[in-house]
Amino acid sequence: MLFLGAAILLAVVTAAAMLSTVPGLQRISLAAVVGASGLLGWLAIRSARAAAQQQLTSAELRRLNETLETQVESRTAELRDTNARLESIIDSAVDGIVVIDEQGRIESFNPGAERLFGYSQSEVRGRNVSLLMPAPYSEAHDGYLHRYLATGVARIIGVGREVTGRRRDGSVFPLHLSVGEVVLGGERKFTGILHDLTARVRIEEQLREGAAMARIGEMAAVIAHEVKNPLAGVRGAIQVIGGRLPDQSRDASIVQDILMRIDALDSLMKDLLLFARPPQPHRASVDVVSLVTMTADLICQDPSLRGVQIDVTGSSPPVPADAGMLRIVFQNLLVNSAHAMQGQGTIHVAVEAADSTCRIAFSDSGPGIPAEIRDKIFTAFFTTKSRGTGLGLATAKRLVEAHHGEIEVACPPAGGTTVTVQLPTLPA
DSSP states (O other): OHHHHHHHHHHHHHHHHHHTTSTTOHHHHHHHHHHHHHHHHHHHHHHHHHHHHHHHHHHHHHHHHHHHHHHHHHHHHHHHHHHHHHHHHHHHOSSEEEEEOTTOBEEEEOHHHHHHHSOOHHHHTTSBGGGGSOTTHHHHHHHHHHHHHHHOOOSSBTSOEEEEEEOTTSOEEEEEEEEEEEEETTEEEEEEEEEEOHHHHHHHHHHHHHHHHHHHHHHHHHHIIIIIHHHHHHHHHHHHHHHHSOTTOTHHHHHHHHHHHHHHHHHHHHHHHHHHSOOOOOOEEEOHHHHHHHHHHHHHTSGGGTTEEEEEEEOOOOEEEOHHHHHHHHHHHHHHHHHHTTTOEEEEEEEEEETTEEEEEEEEOSOOOOHHHHTTTTSTTOOSSTTOOSOHHHHHHHHHHHTTOEEEEEOOTTSSEEEEEEEEOOOO
């Protein structure tokens, strides 16, 4: 606009100059020049004001943009910090956290879930969550999910329940599952929080076992009083009768058979009492290798086990234990191994110390223990022998636990059975 005013002024001045040469028009030319100059000044002032206003508006816009950028950066930083906090909380959670979509595909798998199931997040992401369930739950899971999406009737969402999980190695374990639902970007997600109940179930089993042992103990006390003591009198009477028979009497063999059966029944009573009410260990420093070797020598003197060799290797610091109770444990394990090998072969006993623990492993070359009964062998009165009482291994377990130890059974792929006893050693 200022340039336009200057052009007009130039034209007016030129015209005024031409008119000034004409007599009588000098005043008109002068007035035109003055008016044009005034107009040019007004235009200059207005242009300056407009430029100032425009400059002020640009500054305000610049400040506004800077303010918005600062707020956006601050909000972005807050969101990043919030996400980092949420991820750190999820990653540090002891329980497993699994997020799936509407099709049951795994989208998130935190480190707690990795520890529970043995899978890494990269291995399970995108796969169906039924991967983490044993049959028949794995086959039925998708049906449950589809039914909920179709009907909206929730059976587990918002309500915790106990379920069974399956690890990568195929083993199953008890879990407590809590499921929540959320909608993100118009898509449904389901979040499952998984807590391992293995320890709690073990404690519950121990409590039930303790209650059962108390009842068995009461029963054993009654049996000892009502059966064992009279049985001793019966045996004495039979011995007297047998002693009066002639040497060549045919009834002598019958008497001996009666005495053997009474002795077997008496032995059963002793085993039952030992299992139901094991005595408190009288602890002393025990050399495990010497005790195992001594027990092995006694077993090898049995005529039915002459074909068995027992090889004891390794060493360990002394353990604080009751030697008599440990002898019963070692005898039961060695006899079971010998019977598994049909009285022929070598039993290897390896003794070693690690982390304040003495490990005694009894390995035989027998047929092994079928998987379907491996979890039952420490159950009282469970036996695969035709004339067994089912109290040998159950009693061994009770006596080992009385020493704050552990006993476990494994069947290597190469065959045979290995029973390992772990006992705490004396402090150095």
